[in-house]
Structures are given as structure tokens and as C-alpha cells.
Amino acid sequence: MEAERKNVCIVGGGLVGSLCACFIAKRGYNVDLFEMRQDFRADATVLGRSINLALSHRGLEALERVGLREKVTKSGIPMHARMIHSLDGKTRPIPYGRTGQFIMSVDRMGLNGVLLTEAESQPNITIHFGHKLVSCDPTTGETVFSTDDSTVKRTYDLIVGCDGAFSAVRKSMMRHCRFDYEQRYIEHGYMEIAFPPSESGGHCMATNYLHIWPRNQFMLIALPNLDGSFTGTMFMPFELFDQLKSPEAVVKFYRDTFPDALELLGEKTVVDTILSLKALPLVSIRCQPYHLNDKMLIIGDAAHAMVPFYGQGMNCGFEDCIILDDLMQQFGHDFGKVLPAFTNSRVEDAHAIVDLALYNYIEMRQSVNSVTFLLRKKLDNALNWLLPNHWVPLYTMVTFSRTPYSRAITDRRWQDRVLGRLLCAAAVAASVCAACAAHRVGVTRALRTHWSQMAFRASRMIEGLRKA
Ligand SMILES: Cc1cc2nc3c(=O)[nH]c(=O)nc-3n(C[C@H](O)[C@H](O)[C@H](O)COP(=O)(O)OP(=O)(O)OC[C@H]3O[C@@H](n4cnc5c(N)ncnc54)[C@H](O)[C@@H]3O)c2cc1C
Numbered sequence: 001m002e003a004e005r006k007n008v009c010i011v012g013g014g015l016v017g018s019l020c021a022c023f024i025a026k027r028g029y030n031v032d033l034f035e036m037r038q039d040f041r042a043d044a045t046v047l048g049r050s051i052n053l054a055l056s057h058r059g060l061e062a063l064e065r066v067g068l069r070e071k072v073t074k075s076g077i078p079m080h081a082r083m084i085h086s087l088d089g090k091t092r093p094i095p096y097g098r099t100g101q102f103i104m105s106v107d108r109m110g111l112n113g114v115l116l117t118e119a120e121s122q123p124n125i126t127i128h129f130g131h132k133l134v135s136c137d138p139t140t141g142e143t144v145f146s147t148d149d150s151t152v153k154r155t156y157d158l159i160v161g162c163d164g165a166f167s168a169v170r171k172s173m174m175r176h177c178r179f180d181y182e183q184r185y186i187e188h189g190y191m192e193i194a195f196p197p198s199e200s201g202g203h204c205m206a207t208n209y210l211h212i213w214p215r216n217q218f219m220l221i222a223l224p225n226l227d228g229s230f231t232g233t234m235f236m237p238f239e240l241f242d243q244l245k246s247p248e249a250v251v252k253f254y255r256d257t258f259p260d261a262l263e264l265l266g267e268k269t270v271v272d273t274i275l276s277l278k279a280l281p282l283v284s285i286r287c288q289p290y291h292l293n294d295k296m297l298i299i300g301d302a303a304h305a306m307v308p309f310y311g312q313g314m315n316c317g318f319e320d321c322i323i324l325d326d327l328m329q330q331f332g333h334d335f336g337k338v339l340p341a342f343t344n345s346r347v348e349d350a351h352a353i354v355d356l357a358l359y360n361y362i363e364m365r366q367s368v369n370s371v372t373f374l375l376r377k378k379l380d381n382a383l384n385w386l387l388p389n390h391w392v393p394l395y396t397m398v399t400f401s402r403t404p405y406s407r408a409i410t411d412r413r414w415q416d417r418v419l420g421r422l423l424c425a426a427a428v429a430a431s432v433c434a435a436c437a438a439h440r441v442g443v444t445r446a447l448r449t450h451w452s453q454m455a456f457r458a459s460r461m462i463e464g465l466r467k468a
């Protein structure tokens with residue numbers, strides 16, 4: 001059957017669904033894109049609330065394929081480095097790589113709007129806002145959508161679930177096959193907080209940076225917006241959010257933990273934000289298969305929702321679209337081949353990045369503060385400078401390449417082994433030197449104790465670094 005005769009249903013007009021519609025339509029299929037929310041593109045309140053995300057290589061490559069890379073990047077802000085904010089108010093930049101290697105801060109609703117408008121402009125795409133999928137049948141391709149005042153039933157040759165972490169399409173798949181599914185809510189919640197522009201209307205902090213306040217149990221990050229503001233995101237245990245119940249408690253917490261951010265935000269913003277908003281949950285989802293028969297597929301967060309501690313959820317979902325497109329190129333209209341091939345080629349890598357993001361959350365919570373975060377990144381960058389083709393930091397493979405996520409992790413495990421041996425050797429050498437120095441110069445007992453303490457501390461610090 002020719003493409004023109006095949007009808008494809010895409011459930012979810014979020015970031016991945018609206019991009020997927022552009023890919024599928026370019027192949028000639030008739031696309032119906034269903035979104036349960038109303039069209040927010042004209043809604044000033046939605047557009048006014050700037051929530052941003054980090055767009056990197058995988059996502060940029062997908063946008064390139066549908067001719068949207070320039071349109072999206074011209075309304076984004078490049079971030080060339082992280083800016084680490086220490087408790088003493090000092091800031092230190094850590095570049096993402098060589099010059100020219102940067103990630104983009106983009107507005108979430110602005111990006112979604114661009115993708116929906118591009119999809120809408122295609123003659124073979126129809127967008128149905130206010131339509132919520134209530135059921136679908138992976139054998140017949142039948143779908144049932146509910147609107148405010150009616151029910152819409154349609155049958156399709158292919159149903160693509162891009163309906164996010166709590167996907168209705170995935171739920172229907174679970175009832176029709178041996179479906180492996182696990183989800184995990186982490187103990188941290190997140191809350192956005194707006195850094196206003198400075199009096200002059202510019203950015204209140206250095207513009208082209210991803211600002212981070214790493215505090216082990218808590219973390220604040222901030223990405224720049226075009227209007228001179230920053231959107232901050234606080235990550236803290238729910239039990240801590242629950243303790244911040246009075247203006248005094250809120251101000252004290254910020255003064256103790258993020259003093260420089262408090263100056264920029266102002267006490268009123270911090271108090272109003274934390275006392276009026278509710279911290280939101282973060283969930284991690286691993287499941288398989290991603291397809292059923294030749295009728296149904298899930299991509300994006302519907303397939304692999306992840307905690308945001310690698311900035312890869314959207315980038316991974318956008319890369320799903322590239323992989324699906326390549327398989328349609330390879331197998332043509334034979335969805336009976338395309339869909340199983342998608343599961344076979346994507347599950348391992350999607351699970352890898354879901355696990356990596358979770359691991360990074362745990363690592364950052366346990367051992368990352370300004371010092372270790374700084375040292376590990378500088379060590380990574382130094383070894384990359386020394387051995388550019390052999391030592392590619394994990395975040396570089398993840399963020400600045402399309403290296404399969406699973407391969408990036410096996411490479412990292414090798415790096416950890418090498419680094420571990422290097423650092424242990426350095427610790428032993430440091431201790432031996434200290435002992436020899438103490439012995440050779442015949443220093444008094446007090447100094448000898450001091451040296452051995454120094455040696456012990458050096459080895460402990462190096463051990464801590466190895467773990468970081
Ligand atoms: C705090 C935070 C920070 C993040 N930062 C980054 C980052 O820096 N970089 C990055 O790459 N990713 C980031 N992410 C992840 C990113 O937001 C998600 O991976 C991405 O939004 C997934 O897109 P999606 O289209 O698959 O799902 P969603 O964005 O959830 O969209 C799903 C759409 O489906 C619709 N829908 C749901 N159910 C139905 C139904 N039954 N019928 C019809 N429509 C339905 C919803 O209304 C929605 O529009 C972050 C996430 C969080 C929480």
C-alpha cells in the first residue's frame with residue numbers, strides 16, 4: 001500500500017509528538033495529531049511562564065532533519081560552560097569542551113509552538129486539540145478520543161504514543177502483551193523559580209552559562225532566557241520542601257544554602273515562590289517492548305521518562321524520531337519490520353540513559369559539591385586535552401555526540417577503572433613521598449604527625465575524587 005493511503009495517529013502534541021508528526025508526514029503518510037490540551041500558542045499566561053530546557057547535539061540533529069535547526073537555535077541562548085556557585089559566593093566556570101562546543105537554553109513552550117506550527121503547515125497533518133485518548137486497540141488500530149462534549153472513534157494503520165510519562169497508549173499495550181515495566185519516583189522534588197532581569201534589563205548573572213549551585217542534598221540550577229531573566233530549578237527532598245512553611249524558614253534556608261542567589265532573586269520572590277508552589281515529582285520509567293504488532297509504538301517519555309540530571313529526556317525523545325525515520329527509510333512502509341527493529345535498536349540505549357540520569361542524581365546528591373564537581377570535570381577536561389581520541393568524558397559523549405548511550409557508559413566504566421588506578425597510584429606516591437620527606441629531613445615528631453595527617457588527608461581526598 002502506498003504511503004499516501006496509510007493513516008497514522010500520533011497521540012500527544014508535546015515536544016516529541018509534534019516533532020514526530022513532521023518526520024512521519026515527510027514520508028508521505030496522512031497524520032492525525034491528537035493533543036488533550038487546548039491550543040496554548042495564543043495563551044499569554046502559558047507563554048508568559050518561561051520554563052526552559054537544555055537542547056544539545058542529539059536534539060539539534062533531529063531538528064536539522066526537518067529543517068528547523070536554525071529557527072529553533074536563533075531563539076535559544078548558547079551555554080558554553082557551567083558556572084559553579086560555591087557556598088562562599090565564589091563562582092568558577094567549567095567549559096563544556098573546546099570553543100564551539102555549547103548547549104542551547106531554549107524555551108519549552110516556544111519550542112513546542114514552533115514544532116506545532118511546522119506540523120500544522122503540512123498539508124497531510126491535521127492537529128486535533130482538546131482530544132484525549134481514552135482507549136486504543138493494538139490489534140485493530142481502533143482509537144477512542146474524548147472531547148469536552150463528544151467521543152471520536154477512528155481506526156489507523158499505525159498509532160504512535162508520544163503522550164508522556166503517564167502514557168495512555170503504553171497502558172493499552174500493557175494489557176495486550178508480556179510487557180516489562182518499572183517506574184521509580186525519586187525522593188527529590190523540583191520547583192521552578194524566576195531570576196528577574198537586572199535593573200538595566202540584562203541578565204543578572206553571566207548570560208552564556210548553565211549556573212549550578214551544587215550542595216550535595218540540594219541543588220539549584222539556572223538557565224538563561226531571551227528576556228534577560230533566568231529560570232531556576234530547585235531540586236530538594238520533598239521532606240525539606242515540607243519544612244519550608246514560613247517566610248522566616250524560607251529566607252533562612254536560602255541565606256544558609258544559596259546566599260548569592262537570594263541576593264539576585266530577592267526575599268519576596270523566594271518566599272512567594274516556595275510558599276505558593278507545590279514541588280513536583282520526578283519519575284524514571286524503564287519498559288519494553290516499545291512496539292506491539294505492526295500497529296503500535298511508543299517513543300519519548302512514554303517509552304523512557306527519565307530524571308533530568310543529564311538534560312537528555314527531550315534530546316533522547318528527539319533522537320527516537322531520527323531512529324524511527326532511518327528504519328522507515330530502510331524498511332519502507334512495512335511497519336511489521338520497522339516497529340520490532342525500533343524496539344531492538346532503542347531499548348538498550350534508552351535504558352542506559354535512564355539509568356545514567358538516575359545514577360548521576362544519586363552521585364550528585366551524595367558526593368558532588370563545588371569542589372568535587374569542579375575537580376572531576378577539570379580532570380575529565382584535562383585528560384581529554386591530553387588524549388583527545390582516547391579520553392572523551394562521558395558527558396561529552398552523551399551531550400555532544402550521537403554515540404549510543406550504552407556505548408558511552410561502557411567507555412565510562414573503562415575510564416573509571418583507569419582513573420581509579422591512576423588516583424590510587426597517586427595516593428600511594430603522595431604518602432610515600434610524605435613519609436620519605438618526614439624521615440629524610442628528620443623532622444620532629446609533631447611535624448611527622450602533621451605530614452602523615454597530610455598524607456592521610458591527601459589519600460582520602462583522592463579516594464573521594466575517585467568516587468565522584
Ligand atoms: C525539571 C525538568 C527539567 C528537564 N530538563 C530537560 C533538559 O534540560 N533537556 C532535555 O532534553 N529534557 C529535559 N527534561 C525532560 C523533557 O521535559 C521531557 O523528556 C520531554 O518533555 C518529553 O517530551 P514528550 O513529548 O515525550 O512528553 P511530554 O512533554 O510529557 O508531552 C506529552 C504530551 O501528550 C499529551 N497527552 C498526555 N496524555 C494524553 C492523552 N491521553 N491524549 C492526548 N494527549 C495526551 C500531553 O498533554 C503533552 O502535551 C526535563 C524534565 C523536567 C521535569
Ligand SMILES: COc1ccc2c(c1)CN(c1nc(C(=O)N(C)c3cc(Cl)c(F)cc3C(=O)O)c(Cl)s1)C2
Nearest residue numbers: 052053054082210212221233308309310311395399
Ligand atoms: C531545566 O532543568 C534542568 C534540570 C537539570 C538539567 C538541565 C536542565 C540541563 N542539564 C544538563 N546536564 C548536563 C550534564 O551532562 N551533566 C552531567 C550535568 C548534570 C547536572 Cl544535574 C547539572 F546541574 C549540570 C551538568 C553539566 O554537566 O553541566 C548537561 Cl551537559 S546539560 C541538567
